[in-house]
Amino acid sequence: MGFLSRFTKPAPTLLRLRSGSFTVDREGTVVVGTLPSSFPAALVKDIAGQVLAAFREGAEAQLPLSEIVINYPGLRIAARDLRGGALIFLSAKEACSPASPA
Amino acid sequence: MDTHHRILLVDDEPDLLDMYQQVLKQLPSQPEIHTAGSGTRALAMLEAEPYRLIVCDLKMPKMDGLQVLSIVRRKYPEMRTVVLTGVTDEQFRSRVYALGVDLFWNKPSSEQETKMFLECLESLLGRGAEAGFRGVQSKSLMDIIQLECISQSSSVLRITNGPLTGRIWILDGELVDGEAGDLAGEAALQKILSWRAGNFELLPCEPAHPRTIFKSYNALLLESAQALDESRGAAQADGSPAAPQPPLVDLSRIEGLEFLLAMAPGQATPQMARGLENPEHMAKWARQTLQRFRELGERLQAGPLDHIQALGPQRHVTLAAQGKTEFCVGWTHTMNPERLRDMTRKVVALWAS
Numbered sequence: 217m218g219f220l221s222r223f224t225k226p227a228p229t230l231l232r233l234r235s236g237s238f239t240v241d242r243e244g245t246v247v248v249g250t251l252p253s254s255f256p257a258a259l260v261k262d263i264a265g266q267v268l269a270a271f272r273e274g275a276e277a278q279l280p281l282s283e284i285v286i287n288y289p290g291l292r293i294a295a296r297d298l299r300g301g302a303l304i305f306l307s308a309k310e311a312c313s314p315a316s317p318a
Numbered sequence: 319m320d321t322h323h324r325i326l327l328v329d330d331e332p333d334l335l336d337m338y339q340q341v342l343k344q345l346p347s348q349p350e351i352h353t354a355g356s357g358t359r360a361l362a363m364l365e366a367e368p369y370r371l372i373v374c375d376l377k378m379p380k381m382d383g384l385q386v387l388s389i390v391r392r393k394y395p396e397m398r399t400v401v402l403t404g405v406t407d408e409q410f411r412s413r414v415y416a417l418g419v420d421l422f423w424n425k426p427s428s429e430q431e432t433k434m435f436l437e438c439l440e441s442l443l444g445r446g447a448e449a450g451f452r453g454v455q456s457k458s459l460m461d462i463i464q465l466e467c468i469s470q471s472s473s474v475l476r477i478t479n480g481p482l483t484g485r486i487w488i489l490d491g492e493l494v495d496g497e498a499g500d501l502a503g504e505a506a507l508q509k510i511l512s513w514r515a516g517n518f519e520l521l522p523c524e525p526a527h528p529r530t531i532f533k534s535y536n537a538l539l540l541e542s543a544q545a546l547d548e549s550r551g552a553a554q555a556d557g558s559p560a561a562p563q564p565p566l567v568d569l570s571r572i573e574g575l576e577f578l579l580a581m582a583p584g585q586a587t588p589q590m591a592r593g594l595e596n597p598e599h600m601a602k603w604a605r606q607t608l609q610r611f612r613e614l615g616e617r618l619q620a621g622p623l624d625h626i627q628a629l630g631p632q633r634h635v636t637l638a639a640q641g642k643t644e645f646c647v648g649w650t651h652t653m654n655p656e657r658l659r660d661m662t663r664k665v666v667a668l669w670a671s
Contacts, residue, residue: 228330228379230410231619259618266614270607274628277603283629286611287659289416289621290409308409 231256233291233308240264242300251306267295267302323349323370323443328360328386329402330378338373338402345436347443357381361389369397371443376403376410384413384619391418391622398442402435416621459511460539462518467491467535472523479516482667486510487527493538494529503530504538511542568668572661576633577648580669581605590669593648600635604646608637627658636662640670 238249244264251260267284274281286293292307325342329335335353342351349370354360358381360372372390376383387399400421401414414422420442426432459477463486466473470491477484484498486507496506531538569578569592577593579601591597612623625638634649636658647665649658 228377228382230377230382230384230405232407232409233413233618233620262614262617266610270610270628273603273606274630277599279600279603279628279630279635280632281628281630283627285627285629285655286614287624287626288615288618289624290413291615291618291620309412 231259233306235306235308237303237305238264239298239303240268240301242268244268247301263293263304263306264302267293267304268300271295271297271302323347324368325349325351325439325443326360326363326369326372327351327353328355328357328372328378328383329353329375330355331375334375341432341436342373342439345440345443347440349443357383357386360386364390364394364397369394371398371400371439373400373402373439376401376405376414382619384410384417387414387417387419388616388619400439400442413619413621418622459513459516459518460543463488463493463535463539466520467493472525474521474524474527475518476521477510477513477516477518479513479667482513482516482664484510484513485521487524489523489525489527489529491535493531493533493535495527495531504533507531507538508542508545511539512546569665572665572668574650574653574661575647575665576650577646578665578669579604579646581644581646583642583644589643600646600648604635604637605644608639608644625659625662627655629655634658638662638666640666643670645669 232254234251234255236249236251236255238251238260239247241247244261246257246260246264249260270284271281274284281297283294283296285295290309292309294305294307296303327335327338327342329338332355335355339351339353342349352363352369354363357378360374363369364372372387374383374386374390378386383401383403387401390397390399399419400423401419402423402425403410404425406424411422421438423435423438426435463475466475466488468491472489475486475488477486482499484496484506486493487495493507496503496510498506498509501509569575575593577597577600578590579588579594579597580590581601581604582589586598588597588601591601594600607626607628608623611626615621615623623639625636628635628637629651631651633651634653634655636645636647636649638645638647645662645666647662649661653661
């Protein structure tokens with residue numbers, strides 16, 4: 217069976233949104249975090265990069281920001297400025313939805 | 319004329335595709351069933367030919383169902399979308415519905431479930447078809463009021479335009495009262511009739527409601543129509559409105575509002591700017607930020623961006639979009655952040671009206 221399993225197709229997985237928090241420095245490097253390791257590191261870096269850029273560009277537009285909250289139907293991202301870095305909270309939303317058929 | 323709808327089935331399991339293809343052939347409307355073994359193949363097929371409905375699996379290699387449906391919803395908003403999956407996780411159900419998908423269905427395990435699934439698909443295929451009564455959707459509010467009055471009806475018309483709500487009381491075919499925010503009577507009626515779009519519902523009659531309007535409905539509707547024509551004529555005379563328009567007056571009354579930018583796509587300067595001397599920098603930041611987090615949302619598969627709240631020591635700013643117009647709204651820093659979302663929706667609705 218072990219030999220045969222080498223030929224079986226790996227099951228595709230879906231990206232599961234997670235709740236947790238992480239802190240990044242001004243370079244976007246994750247300092248500490250509570251997100252599960254299954255959440256892709258590339259996405260964590262992506263989120264951090266976008267948040268830091270929004271803070272930076274806000275200051276350039278004469279809009280100093282202490283906090284930014286981004287709302288999606290499936291996820292809420294709340295980021296607080298930490299002297300150039302950021303403390304970022306992810307909250308996956310489990311919205312009510314129509315029930316599945318029995 | 320061939321009126322058979324076309325359905326695209328997407329699943330990475332060829333056996334399941336064959337099986338579902340056979341099942342879908344039982345649909346009473348006898349649609350054409352086409353299949354795609356991957357998300358990329360499905361998107362290519364959608365580019366090539368029009369489809370009425372797509373039935374898509376979620377777990378697929380390379381491009382999963384969420385990614386496929388996110389693109390489909392954006393590029394083909396009229397297309398009906400269905401997820402047929404073995405995934406039972408509630409989070410994915412929520413995210414699928416957040417994308418605007420019409421139906422999330424777990425793969426049927428019994429004949430009864432299959433029958434119910436087919437009934438749902440048939441209903442989705444039928445929605446928006448040529449047959450049936452669709453006149454009400456294209457009627458203006460004036461037409462609806464006239465219909466109620468001519469038929470001597472007694473009812474309460476409840477009209478909603480985003481967060482704005484109004485009510486019109488009709489008794490034995492006569493308009494007896496109106497209510498819109500702080501306004502009442504004729505003023506409320508004129509305000510409601512100035513809204514360009516919205517939803518309405520007929521509530522049960524309230525015979526004891528006090529009468530404040532004594533003019534005939536014909537006279538009132540005529541006055542409203544004239545007032546609307548005049549305000550539109552003034553706005554179109556030289557391309558720029560001579561006097562402040564009602565929505566702007568309403569906007570200026572909103573507590574805590576500091577500025578408002580409305581931005582059309584692809585234009586460097588804001589479509590409308592109120593309350594900022596040099597709006598270009600703010601508009602640029604707003605556009606960049608909306609674009610940045612819209613793209614991030616797609617990569618995270620978290621659904622379409624709803625709105626952004628940016629809180630600062632000097633002022634708060636909210637960013638949102640409605641249709642193709644993007645909005646950047648400035649608020650005093652004393653505004654409670656929990657109210658920002660509702661207040662932003664109100665501003666956007668007022669602007670759109």
